[in-house]
Amino acid sequence: MPASPSTARAINDRLALRLLQQDGPLTATQLKTLTGLSRPTVADLVERLQGAGLIHVVGESGAVRRGPNARLYGIVADRALLAGLDVRTDSVAVVVTDLLGATLAEATLPIGSDTEGDDAVEQAAALLATTARSAGSAPLHSVGIGAPGLVDPVTGELRDTTGLPSWHRSLVRVLQERLPATVLVENETNLAAVAEHRAGAAHDSDTFVLLWLGHGVGAALMLDGKLRRGASGGAGEIGFLPVPGTVGTPSAVNCEGGFHSLAGSVPLCELAATHGIVAPAVGQEPGAAAAVRAALAGEGDGEAYLGALADRLALGVAAVASVLDPGLVLLSGEVGHAGGDALAARVSERLESMSPLRTGVRAGRLGGTAVLRGALLVAREAAQDALFAPAGVGGPSSIAGRAGGGPPP
Structure with missing residues (x-):
């Protein structure tokens, strides 16, 4: 059944807006080429989108040919603000951007372990509000939050997790209740995978596993271009993975004895000390990254330490590869970023002798910024679906459907 004229217009408008956001600014001629639409149809949609306040003329293309066909059209980027939050156990980082991703304001707030839960929530909420105000007068449309712990795949809520501050969950709920904006929460490692897939080391692969190496360890599974969270949201809880070389086995409430006992920051710092390397944590970077x-x-005996570290990481990578056969594993987080290509090459070498499967090992490119980058991408998708989708035409977003909070402004 052919689409009605109104539906066809809405579909064309949405396609043009996507192209302008991804590849813009563009001329009407370029839009015609990229969309395959006729010149009159493109002229109509440009006029329609300008009238709706979604696009505007931002300049002209070329210095020789002038006139209407040379006008460059771009998204009205300051129509709304986006925010990304990276919620750690001891801090909150905030970045606010426009609709095209240009950073307008950013801030970080340490939150001590002795801070009461309600006080921590209020401090974090105030940080977001202050940072958003400093970014401009446009309304805050979408907020992406990356936090450690499990996110329920059905409700989209951050679940209570042993060992993590309770204020994390309270913060998400408070922001959803207070803000006239879409508020989305996702596991921090999953957001890092989203960012590495869109703009990092996995940009050329739709199937890979990201191994997050920071204060703790975790994994994100990207299969066929989609995050796989598991039935309960626990896919990638690799810290609980039983591996050789540990004392005991993990339990339902404690990952000690699992892969965490080999690759978490504390055991890696202890390993470094045995090789004459002492490196305390600096800021948000765990001591293992400094080591x-x-x-x-x-x-110290740096080469021996790096070899022993690679041996440990290869155990986890080999286990993941034997089950998922992803073809690619990224070493991300602060430790993966610190090790870079040199550590990735050592892990790859050891993996070749442990697994018959061809699995590439790369260092993540985005380091500790990956979570914020992923949170902003999630917020941007939510804004695209709401602001750039004409009535009656919705586009499913990989994460934006997990939103909570009030209606968009």
């Missing part, structure tokens, strides 16, 4: 940097710089 890896020191080893690469030649401190």
Whole structure:
């Protein structure tokens, strides 16, 4: 059954807006080429989108040919604001951007372990509000939040998790209740995978596993271009993975004895100390990342430490590869970023002798910024679906459907 004229217009408008956001600014001629639409149809949609306040003329293309066909059209980027939050156990980082992703304001707030839960929530909420105000007068449309712990795949809510601050869950609920904006929450490792897939080391692969190496360990599964969260949201809880070389086995409430006991920051710092490398944590970076940097710089018995570290990481990578056969594993997080290509090459070498499957190992490109980048991408998708979708034409977003909170402004 052919689409009605109104539906066809809505579909064309949405396609043009997507192209303008991804590849813009563009001329009407370029839009005609990219969309395959006729010149009159493109002229109509440009006029329609301008009238709706979604696009505007931002300049002209070329210096020779002038006139209407040379006008460059772009998204009205300051129509609304987007925010990304990276919620750690001891801090909150906020970045606010326009609709095209240009950073307008950013801030970080340490939150001490002795801070009461309600106080931590109020401090984090105030940080977001202050940062958004400093970014401009446009309304805050969508907020993406990355947090450690499990996110319920049905409700989209952050679940209570042993060992993590309770204020994390309270913060999400408070923001959803207070803000006239779409508020989305996702596991931090999953957001890092989204960012690496869109703009990082996995941009050329739709199937991969991201291994997050920071204060703790985790994994994100991207299969055929989609995040796989598991039945309860626990896919990738690799810290609980039983592996050789640990004392005991993990339990339902404690990952000690699992892969975490080999690859978490504390055991990696202890391993570094045995090789004459002492590197305390600096800011948000765990001590293990500093130890890896020191080893690469030649401190202590750096080569032996890097080899022992690669041996440990290869155990987890081999286990993941044997079950999923992803073809690619990224070493991400602060430790993966610190190790870079040198650590990835060592892990790859050991993996070849442990697994018959061809699995590439790469260092993540985005390091500790990956979570915020992913949170902003999620917020941007939510804004696209709401602001750039004409009535009656909705586009499913991989994460935006998990939103909570009030209606968009």
